[in-house]
Amino acid sequence: MSTRTDLGAAQVPEQAGGDPCRDADRAAVTIGRYAVTFSPADPPRAGTLLLWSPDGDPPPPGPGTPAQVSLATPPHGAPARVSVRRVPLTRGIPLLLAPADAAHPAAAFWAAAAREALHLAARGLLLPDVSPAGHDTWRIGPLDDAATARLRGLAAAMPPTARARPLPGRPPARLPDAARLLRDFLDAVADLLPRDDPGDGPWTAASAASVPRLRHWAARVTAHAEAAVRLSLRLEPLGPPDGPWRAVVQLRRRAGSGLLTDAAALWAGPVPGFPAATRDTALLALRDAATCWPPLAGLFEQPVPDVLALRDDDLADLLGAGGRRLAAAGIDVHWPAGLRRDLTTTARLRPSAGATGLLGDLGELALDWRVALHGAALTPAELRTLTEAHRPVVRLREHWVLIDPDVAARARRPAPTPLSPVAALRAALTGSLTVDGTDVPLAVEGWVRQVRDRLAAPAEVDVPAGLAATLRDYQRHALRWLAGLTALGLGGCLADDMGLGKTVTLIALHLHRQADPGTAGPTLVVCPASLLGNWEREIGRFAPGVPVRRHHGPDRTLDGLTGGFVLTTYATLCRDVDVLAGRRWPLLVADEAQHVKNPAAGAARALRAVPAAARVALTGTPVENSLTDLWAVLDWSTPGLLGALPEFRARWAGPAGADPRHRAELARLVRPFLLRRRKSDPGIAPELPVKTETDRPVALTAEQAALYQATVTELLDTIAGTDGPVRHALVVKLLTALKQICNHPAQYLRESAPRLAGRSGKLDLLDELLDAILPAGSAVLVFTQYVAMARLLHRHLHERGVESLLLHGGLPPARRDELVRRFTDGHAPVFLLSLRAAGTGLNLTRADHVVHFDRWWNPAVEDQATDRAYRIGQTRPVQVHRMVTEGTVEDRIAALLAGKRELAEAVLDAGAGSLAALDDTALSDLVTLRRPG
Numbered sequence: 001m002s003t004r005t006d007l008g009a010a011q012v013p014e015q016a017g018g019d020p021c022r023d024a025d026r027a028a029v030t031i032g033r034y035a036v037t038f039s040p041a042d043p044p045r046a047g048t049l050l051l052w053s054p055d056g057d058p059p060p061p062g063p064g065t066p067a068q069v070s071l072a073t074p075p076h077g078a079p080a081r082v083s084v085r086r087v088p089l090t091r092g093i094p095l096l097l098a099p100a101d102a103a104h105p106a107a108a109f110w111a112a113a114a115r116e117a118l119h120l121a122a123r124g125l126l127l128p129d130v131s132p133a134g135h136d137t138w139r140i141g142p143l144d145d146a147a148t149a150r151l152r153g154l155a156a157a158m159p160p161t162a163r164a165r166p167l168p169g170r171p172p173a174r175l176p177d178a179a180r181l182l183r184d185f186l187d188a189v190a191d192l193l194p195r196d197d198p199g200d201g202p203w204t205a206a207s208a209a210s211v212p213r214l215r216h217w218a219a220r221v222t223a224h225a226e227a228a229v230r231l232s233l234r235l236e237p238l239g240p241p242d243g244p245w246r247a248v249v250q251l252r253r254r255a256g257s258g259l260l261t262d263a264a265a266l267w268a269g270p271v272p273g274f275p276a277a278t279r280d281t282a283l284l285a286l287r288d289a290a291t292c293w294p295p296l297a298g299l300f301e302q303p304v305p306d307v308l309a310l311r312d313d314d315l316a317d318l319l320g321a322g323g324r325r326l327a328a329a330g331i332d333v334h335w336p337a338g339l340r341r342d343l344t345t346t347a348r349l350r351p352s353a354g355a356t357g358l359l360g361d362l363g364e365l366a367l368d369w370r371v372a373l374h375g376a377a378l379t380p381a382e383l384r385t386l387t388e389a390h391r392p393v394v395r396l397r398e399h400w401v402l403i404d405p406d407v408a409a410r411a412r413r414p415a416p417t418p419l420s421p422v423a424a425l426r427a428a429l430t431g432s433l434t435v436d437g438t439d440v441p442l443a444v445e446g447w448v449r450q451v452r453d454r455l456a457a458p459a460e461v462d463v464p465a466g467l468a469a470t471l472r473d474y475q476r477h478a479l480r481w482l483a484g485l486t487a488l489g490l491g492g493c494l495a496d497d498m499g500l501g502k503t504v505t506l507i508a509l510h511l512h513r514q515a516d517p518g519t520a521g522p523t524l525v526v527c528p529a530s531l532l533g534n535w536e537r538e539i540g541r542f543a544p545g546v547p548v549r550r551h552h553g554p555d556r557t558l559d560g561l562t563g564g565f566v567l568t569t570y571a572t573l574c575r576d577v578d579v580l581a582g583r584r585w586p587l588l589v590a591d592e593a594q595h596v597k598n599p600a601a602g603a604a605r606a607l608r609a610v611p612a613a614a615r616v617a618l619t620g621t622p623v624e625n626s627l628t629d630l631w632a633v634l635d636w637s638t639p640g641l642l643g644a645l646p647e648f649r650a651r652w653a654g655p656a657g658a659d660p661r662h663r664a665e666l667a668r669l670v671r672p673f674l675l676r677r678r679k680s681d682p683g684i685a686p687e688l689p690v691k692t693e694t695d696r697p698v699a700l701t702a703e704q705a706a707l708y709q710a711t712v713t714e715l716l717d718t719i720a721g722t723d724g725p726v727r728h729a730l731v732v733k734l735l736t737a738l739k740q741i742c743n744h745p746a747q748y749l750r751e752s753a754p755r756l757a758g759r760s761g762k763l764d765l766l767d768e769l770l771d772a773i774l775p776a777g778s779a780v781l782v783f784t785q786y787v788a789m790a791r792l793l794h795r796h797l798h799e800r801g802v803e804s805l806l807l808h809g810g811l812p813p814a815r816r817d818e819l820v821r822r823f824t825d826g827h828a829p830v831f832l833l834s835l836r837a838a839g840t841g842l843n844l845t846r847a848d849h850v851v852h853f854d855r856w857w858n859p860a861v862e863d864q865a866t867d868r869a870y871r872i873g874q875t876r877p878v879q880v881h882r883m884v885t886e887g888t889v890e891d892r893i894a895a896l897l898a899g900k901r902e903l904a905e906a907v908l909d910a911g912a913g914s915l916a917a918l919d920d921t922a923l924s925d926l927v928t929l930r931r932p933g
Contacts (some may be wrong), residue, residue, distance in 0.1 A: 046208075049088075232333070286300070295314050506523075535565070604636070804831070807837065
């Protein structure tokens with residue numbers, strides 16, 4: 001068994017004049033089957049461990065010196081001369097603490113004692129002392145009740161062999177007292193630890209110093225340490241409820257039995273269990289306490305520092321900042337027994353009697369305060385007693401009641417400012433109200449409670465008879481939820497994953513609302529231009545006979561409109577905002593609502609300008625970049641629900657939003673207005689087939705690598721040292737150039753009639769994938785963020801004889817609809833799409849392979865593009881192929897998207913510009929070309 005010469009954090013110093021053993025001898029000793037007996041000495045640090053064999057074997061080799069001593073040996077315990085190895089404590093303690101598979105009970109005992117000694121010393125329980133022979137020593141102390149009890153139990157477990165050296169001159173043979181010997185050992189270990197002075201100073205040097213003259217001083221230090229007390233204050237009322245109060249000083253011994261006494265008793269005479277020096281230590285404790293709470297200084301002006309008269313402001317301070325300072329210093333403040341602390345205030349909404357209807361049609365709601373003790377509201381007389389009190393303690397219902405200053409202030413001041421209906425609903429949903437920067441509980445009554453309950457449990461609705469579709473259970477739930485919200489004049493966000501049927505659910509909602517004359521009328525749908533045809537087809541399929549009007553193109557008009565659907569685009573809305581805002585729409589729908597996540601953008605402002613009885617947002621990504629996206633969507637659908645944007649940022653989107661309590665509050669508030677279901681949720685879309693996602697690493701060609709390296713070298717030198725808008729523009733230029741090079745040199749070089757084959761690793765891989773996919777009859781969607789690259793791919797596939805279609809944002813809606821129809825009908829097996837123009841809304845379930853030719857900055861955008869194929873209606877497994885050039889910036893971004901998806905969603909959606917804040921070193925590390933592997 002190997003040995004250790006360290007004690008972890010506590011290093012045992014070498015004893016001066018110890019045995020000069022060689023290192024090999026030090027490491028050779030094992031305790032194993034040997035007994036260990038402690039032999040005290042004066043000074044204590046000179047004590048030794050005796051290693052010996054109860055079986056009569058020779059002592060073990062190793063440090064120390066062999067010797068013959070008289071020990072009480074088993075089995076009869078008669079004294080006999082035994083061969084031992086005498087080991088100094090400096091070397092014996094590491095041997096005791098070294099790990100061992102098995103050890104003699106005596107060795108195990110002294111190992112436990114050594115650990116206890118180190119534990120006590122680490123707590124600072126060391127006292128200077130002078131030994132009987134006049135040497136400077138340290139000893140363990142003072143000990144509290146817990147430590148004393150622990151040592152008492154340890155001493156009771158001491159085996160006879162651990163104290164086998166009989167007391168001299170005491171026939172018949174007697175062994176040392178176990179408790180006394182254990183204390184001697186603890187003191188011996190303590191005497192070793194503080195000594196690191198190479199000189200001869202007392203209590204610091206390893207060599208013994210003779211200091212009999214300091215015996216009285218050491219005794220005084222010990223007496224004061226043993227007499228140390230912990231201070232506390234007991235508060236007592238005097239006379240009637242409005243009479244004065246006082247603080248009684250109490251003292252508890254830190255060591256020994258932990259006895260408690262009043263200062264008055266201690267000054268009147270000796271108190272059993274308290275040493276004579278306790279008065280001195282009590283004065284020192286009071287002096288320290290007065291630095292924490294200055295009123296205690298008044299005790300020193302009295303003959304006996306026992307009782308302090310308290311003013312009302314003293315009571316208030318003890319309840320607040322002063323009490324907290326005393327508690328931090330370990331000084332308890334004890335209020336009277338039976339003191340009640342459960343006086344609370346609750347803000348209460350008082351809606352007008354009989355008020356019903358839509359929230360927007362109601363006026364402001366008044367608030368008042370409800371003050372309660374133990375849950376029971378105070379009577380007017382009790383409330384008057386509370387408001388007239390000028391101290392933090394009042395007598396109510398035969399109890400002393402502690403009054404929080406904020407509670408008293410609320411009870412005395414007028415009711416809070418009235419709330420708007422939406423603000424009242426927000427407070428009702430969260431269960432609290434912010435008043436003067438403080439959250440207080442809120443109680444709601446009347447219609448506010450009814451609305452809250454209806455939001456929590458929407459009423460059942462029948463599927464409209466005019467709907468030519470069978471709704472799935474989760475779609476029926478969405479219809480019920482939307483019908484309940486819009487019936488209350490509220491709006492919401494249906495944030496299901498792409499492909500789960502948000503369109504058919506909205507068609508069902510429109511039909512449901514036509515049954516009530518109060519909500520019937522036309523529905524305005526605002527969507528991207530690429531989705532106009534999809535909406536028109538879906539309405540014709542699921543609500544045949546319902547009129548559909550496209551408000552788009554040169555001849556658009558609203559003349560003669562009486563019902564049905566009106567479809568328009570965000571761009572047209574901006575141009576025709578006055579026309580579309582000239583009427584109040586029964587239902588307004590914003591499809592792909594993430595397009596208006598910036599509330600300052602023109603489309604968002606135009607959308608807010610259109611009046612509507614109810615508003616519904618549709619999006620698969622309610623939080624695309626940050627929580628402010630969620631605010632923008634919900635503040636449009638239910639204005640005022642989340643408060644003003646600065647308030648929302650401060651409470652939920654900023655640092656405070658990291659507080660779990662605030663996150664839970666936001667979840668409670670948003671839950672009734674945001675319905676989010678994912679394809680992976682149990683029971684949502686069990687019929688969907690498997691989706692397999694694979695990153696396809698690809699090497700750069702020699703031409704690509706040369707262009708990449710040259711571009712990095714040139715632009716990094718240009719970027720170095722720049723800042724502000726100039727740096728931002730240069731970083732965007734660098735990253736855009738590198739991504740284009742990774743796609744194909746011809747894209748980066750803007751060649752007009754390039755040779756394409758053999759120059760791009762990605763293009764070669766695409767050819768290999770298509771050669772494997774197309775013969776099996778499969779169809780492929782190929783997404784790229786660059787229209788120029790899509791055109792190059794279209795040309796390349798044509799040259800190879802592969803039929804393909806190309807859709808991008810520059811095409812008119814009619815042409816886009818035609819391309820979607822041709823792909824769906826099987827006219828071409830490959831559909832090339834620009835990511836932004838075709839990444840949302842389209843239903844392309846004919847494809848069972850999706851290729852991302854280049855990576856977007858936010859995985860959520862890629863997921864939406866993948867959902868063009870992986871959606872309800874897909875019957876075959878879908879394979880997603882993401883191309884990544886090895887060793888490049890794409891490789892680094894792919895790793896970030898895979899390993900830190902949350903960060904990617906929060907930061908990278910801003911595009912290349914979000915990386916402009918990187919310093920030169922980090923930017924270089926991001927873009928430098930590395931050898932794959």
